[in-house]
Amino acid sequence: MxxxxxxxxxxxxxxxxxxxxxEHIDGARPVACCARNDPRRDELAEEFxxxxxxxxxxxxxxxxxxxxxxxxxxxARVEIMETVSEAGVPACTVEKxxxxxxxxxxxxxxxxxxxxxxxxxxxxFRWQPDLVRCREAVESGRLGEVRFLDxxxxxxxxxxxxxxxxxxxxxxxxxxxxxxxxxxxxxxxDEQVHPGPDATQAAIxxxxxxxxxxxxxxxxxxxxxxxxxxxxxxxYTDRGRxxxxxxxxxxxxxxxxxxxxDFGGMARWQQTNIEAQARFHEAMFEWLEAxxxxxxxxxxxxxxxxxxLALYASxxxxxxxxxxxxxxxxxLVERVNQAL
Numbered sequence: 001m002x003x004x005x006x007x008x009x010x011x012x013x014x015x016x017x018x019x020x021x022x023e024h025i026d027g028a029r030p031v032a033c034c035a036r037n038d039p040r041r042d043e044l045a046e047e048f049x050x051x052x053x054x055x056x057x058x059x060x061x062x063x064x065x066x067x068x069x070x071x072x073x074x075x076a077r078v079e080i081m082e083t084v085s086e087a088g089v090p091a092c093t094v095e096k097x098x099x100x101x102x103x104x105x106x107x108x109x110x111x112x113x114x115x116x117x118x119x120x121x122x123x124x125f126r127w128q129p130d131l132v133r134c135r136e137a138v139e140s141g142r143l144g145e146v147r148f149l150d151x152x153x154x155x156x157x158x159x160x161x162x163x164x165x166x167x168x169x170x171x172x173x174x175x176x177x178x179x180x181x182x183x184x185x186x187x188x189x190d191e192q193v194h195p196g197p198d199a200t201q202a203a204i205x206x207x208x209x210x211x212x213x214x215x216x217x218x219x220x221x222x223x224x225x226x227x228x229x230x231x232x233x234x235x236y237t238d239r240g241r242x243x244x245x246x247x248x249x250x251x252x253x254x255x256x257x258x259x260x261x262d263f264g265g266m267a268r269w270q271q272t273n274i275e276a277q278a279r280f281h282e283a284m285f286e287w288l289e290a291x292x293x294x295x296x297x298x299x300x301x302x303x304x305x306x307x308x309l310a311l312y313a314s315x316x317x318x319x320x321x322x323x324x325x326x327x328x329x330x331x332l333v334e335r336v337n338q339a340l
Contacts, residue, residue, distance in 0.1 A: 004028040004285055007063055009056055009080055010071035011041040014095055014122075018069040019048045021277035028066075028285060034059045056080055060087040067091040067284060069122075073193050078104050085115040091284050093122045097162045097308070098301045100195060101333045105305055112298045118287055119298035123166045126296065127279035128272050130250040130261065131167060134235075134242035137252045137259075138171050144238025146172050149204075149212035152220040154230030156189070157311065158196035161216045162304045164231050165204075166296070168212060169304075171235035171242060174295045175206040176303065181320035182311035185218070186340025195333075197340055202311045203320075214311075223248040312336045 004027065008015045011033055019030050034053040035041040045052045053059035060068070060083065068084050070077055070092060077094055084092045098121050099105035112119060125131060137143060151168035153160035169175060182202030189195055199217035206212065215221070223230045224247035231246040240254040247269065251260040263269050283294045309328045310321040316335060329335075 004066040004288075005063065006030045006067045006069065006281075007032040007034065007059055007065040008044075008069045008071060009034045009059075010069075010073075010076075010095075011035040011038050011044050012071060015069070015071035016040075016044055017124075017274060017277055018071060018093075018122075018281075019044060019050075020274050021281055022048075024275055024278035025281055028281065031065060032059050032063045056083050057087070060084065060089060065089060066288070067093070067281075070094045074100050075193075078107055081108065081111060081119065085111060085117045089117050091118045091120075091288055093120050093280070093284060094298075096121050096123060096166075096301070097158055097194070097305055098298070099305045100158060102309060102328045102330050105302065105309065105328075106330075108298070109302050112302065118284070118293075120284060120287075120294050120296045121298065121301035122277075122280060123163065123296045123301075124273065124277045124280045125163075125167060125246065126170055127276040127283070128246075129275075130263070130272075131170070131233075131244045133259075134244050134250060134252060135170055137242055137254075138235055138237065139173075143240045143242070143252075143254050146210050146235050146237050148236040149210060150232075150234040150236070151212065152215040152230065152232055153217075154220050154222070154224075154227040155217065156192075156194060156196035156198070157184075157200045157216040157308055159192075159194040160228070160231055161196075161200065161214070161308060162301070164216070164233055165212075165214055165304055165307065166301075167231070167244065168214075168233035168235070169206070170295065171233060172206060172208070172210050172212075174300065175208045175210065177204055177307050177310075177323050178207045179205045179320045179322050180307050180310040180314055182214075182314045184312065184315045184336060184340065188337040188340045190337055195337075197336065200311055200315075202314070204307070309333075315339075 204212040229247035
């Protein structure tokens, strides 16, 4: 692999994780970080020997990085993605979710159709070893065909909903979503970084016929101690099941053998988080070298966010929504807010 250079926009915890991941990658190194009025920026710059910027455009012009990691709050990402694209950066990763409302989702979709930059969303736990073990067990065929998925997260649908949906669908071969039939309960927290309702529930049908129960927020199953620790994904198959909980247990149950374990405590969790982050970065570099497109690519991630919008519409209309035919109105999120 050629030596690649990387830059980070946003210097919070996730920005730090992106930088630390490079300690586990050969042939790539971070060179710069950018943030405004954030004391953590200078700390990260000193720790990882980075050039400091407070202007993204200036950083991209000076450093000409091969990849940019956007780790800002979601309401700032659209402008940064446009700046990255205009600068001709070859690759860029963006934190999840890819959007918050309809208009930013549309703007990013239009950008994706026009840009030469290879964008992908950072669902790094797709590469976490326990989830990889579960996915490989399903892909091996020894458990038969997937019949039903069950995924949930303790935080809201905008905060963690696309996380658990993506990880569950990774157990289903990353299928396209056909229909969403959902409901939501309030209040709608428009003041939060990830504005959304207290709780959502949906029945999903994928294009391969597999069905999924998707639960977020107040009534999600409890896994860890804190709200953010409740992400889980389960696939039921002809001959068994696989189960992954980010802060709980994992299991592979087949007709002849049973494998299981737990997340190993917070020290192992952080270690596997950073290592999974590194594997995601490597997948991006392989894409730059004409390798396979990561399943977290922009187009697929926009499709997953459209499922969120379809759930909102289904809750308002009280009917299932066919995702491929669905054209969300610009005021959809505001209408849900008012209804709740």
